Amino acid sequence: xxxxxxxxxxxxxxxxxxxxxxxxxxxxxxxxxxxxxxxxxxxxxxxxxxxxxxxxxxxxxxxxxxxxxxxxxxxxxxxxxxxxxxxxxxxxxxxxxxxxxxxxxxxxxxxxxxxxxxxxxxxxxxxxxxxxxxxxxxxxxxxxxxxxxxxxxxxxxxxxxxxxxxxxxxxxxxxxxxxxxxxxxxxxxxxxxxxxxxxxxxxxxxxxxxxxxxxxxxxxxxxxxxxxxxxxxxxxxxxxxxxxxxxxxxxxxxxxxxxxxxxxxxxxxxxxxxxxxxxxxxxxxxxxxxxxxxxx
Numbered sequence: 001x002x003x004x005x006x007x008x009x010x011x012x013x014x015x016x017x018x019x020x021x022x023x024x025x026x027x028x029x030x031x032x033x034x035x036x037x038x039x040x041x042x043x044x045x046x047x048x049x050x051x052x053x054x055x056x057x058x059x060x061x062x063x064x065x066x067x068x069x070x071x072x073x074x075x076x077x078x079x080x081x082x083x084x085x086x087x088x089x090x091x092x093x094x095x096x097x098x099x100x101x102x103x104x105x106x107x108x109x110x111x112x113x114x115x116x117x118x119x120x121x122x123x124x125x126x127x128x129x130x131x132x133x134x135x136x137x138x139x140x141x142x143x144x145x146x147x148x149x150x151x152x153x154x155x156x157x158x159x160x161x162x163x164x165x166x167x168x169x170x171x172x173x174x175x176x177x178x179x180x181x182x183x184x185x186x187x188x189x190x191x192x193x194x195x196x197x198x199x200x201x202x203x204x205x206x207x208x209x210x211x212x213x214x215x216x217x218x219x220x221x222x223x224x225x226x227x228x229x230x231x232x233x234x235x236x237x238x239x240x241x242x243x244x245x246x247x248x249x250x251x252x253x254x255x256x257x258x259x260x261x262x263x264x265x266x267x268x269x270x271x272x273x274x275x276x277x278x279x280x281x282x283x284x285x286x287x288x289x290x291x292x293x294x295x296x
Contacts, residue, residue, distance in 0.1 A: 104242070190258040
């Protein structure tokens with residue numbers, strides 16, 4: 001009875017949860033009440049963690065693991081739906097940081113549970129049945145054959161559904177989705193900061209015409225200005241959502257690496273130019289860029 005009521009709760013209050021405008025008011029929601037961190041959690045995350053904490057105390061381990069897998073899966077799906085809405089109402093960066101924030105919360109909060117969060121799912125695979133049925137229709141002239149090539153016998157023996165067993169690991173699913181969300185954010189932020197130089201380098205690979213010194217100067221200047229204008233905003237947004245300097249620094253490290261890599265690529269060409277041209281282009285050195293992109 002408890003399992004049935006839990007599954008009904010997961011379906012009605014997590015899977016079918018319809019967020020209000022206030023539930024999706026990110027990033028404004030994060031500045032509203034910094035003293036109440038739980039109040040800033042997305043409703044389905046709060047409900048999932050409350051549900052798991054109650055189940056953990058009153059159900060058998062196997063039952064808990066099965067219900068936990070279903071609950072976490074529904075919660076992750078609800079977060080993805082919310083992220084899409086936030087992308088439309090706020091920005092892509094907001095939606096990605098929203099997802100990262102709440103997946104980090106899920107990972108941190110389920111860690112103390114002394115269970116594996118792994119269950120086996122058994123299902124029937126009807127692929128062979130579809131293939132056998134198609135063959136039966138194709139070879140219907142052999143249905144009444146009296147030898148081993150009888151199409152009906154082949155359908156009976158080859159069309160039996162196969163029993164398949166799949167291992168579901170909800171804790172691993174949280175980690176996989178968190179990694180994907182972080183990768184998406186890193187790509188978005190790095191592109192936002194270095195898009196001029198990215199596009200310029202991509203053009204170099206497809207054209208036989210050598211750009212002028214003036215074009216190099218403009219691209220370097222535009223990218224440097226872009227970093228100067230947008231970097232502080234990205235850092236503030238990361239701090240608003242994550243509120244943990246160590247986590248923010250870890251997430252920012254590959255962003256910095258991508259930008260340094262792109263500047264290193266363009267410097268390979270610039271370093272072959274005359275010193276006067278290099279001076280006019282004024283490409284920042286790796287040391288200057290590292291200092292500019294330091295996370296502090």
